[in-house]
Amino acid sequence: MKKRVFAVLAVMLALFACAGRIAYVNGTAEKAPKTSYYVKGEELSIGKNIFDKYIDGEQADGYYVILTNAKLVPIEEFLQEYKLTKEKAMPKALRAEKENTMPAVDYIYEVKIHVTNKTNALVGKAGINLMRWDLLATDFSVQIQQELYTCLNPFAKGSLTFSVKKGASRDFILPYGICSSVISPEKLKQRNPSVIISEYPVRKMIKLV
Incomplete structure (x- = not known):
């Protein structure tokens, strides 16, 4: 009889321990980030939100971003507007197209931001x-x-990492091939294209349409 009681107690203790472990794991598991959306002309505070603590140079608390314009244009029209050529502005991409290692970029999503x-x-x-400021849409993403970014923002000297003087602002052009x-331009516009600004703890997105 005593052996049976001890066996029952052992099982109950094991169940309690298991339940406690499950509760602890569920309580400490990484939660999916909350998502906040912003629109053209709306000021976005990056705050303490980041992509990854290991990304070099990412400490943007105190920076604010405004989407000033976004449009999807044929690449020839885009290059003509900025007096560029594929040979000058996109030599690596052009070479990859000729070698058939990647599809041809024939549109540019031009995103203008004020920082x-x-x-x-x-x-x-x-x-x-x-x-990591990718253009995201349903089942689609592009960096x-x-x-092109280097040509359009010569002051950045080819770097995707930058800082702006405290109290100052700077305009940037972000091109997405x-x-x-x-994906056709029509389908892309239908799939809620946005640019992601941060991932954790709040995922902040700017809608392009």
Whole structure:
């Protein structure tokens, strides 16, 4: 009889321990980030939100971002507007197209942003890193076309990481190469395209349409 009682108690203790472990794991598991959406003309405070603590130069608390314009244009029209050629502005992409290692970029999603540093004192040490500022849509994502970015923002000297003087502002043009063979312009516009500004603890997105 005593053996049976001890066996029952052992089982109950094991169940309590298991339940406690499950509760602890559930309580400490990483939660999906909350998502906040912003629109054209609306000021977005990056705050303490980040992509990854290991991303070099990413400490953007005190920076504010405004989407001033966004449009999807054929690449020839885009290059003509900025007096550029594919040979000059996108040599690596052009070579990959000719070698058939990637589809041809025939549209550019041109995203213009206004960045202000209101309170960040880490000028020259840290600030914003655009490496993960992808254009996202339903079942689709694309990174900044860095070759074009370098041509359009010569003051950045080819770097996606930058800081702005405290109290100052700077305008940037973010180009995203779109291959219509992968997704048509019409479908892209229908899939809620946005640019992601931060991931954790709050995912902040700017809607393009």
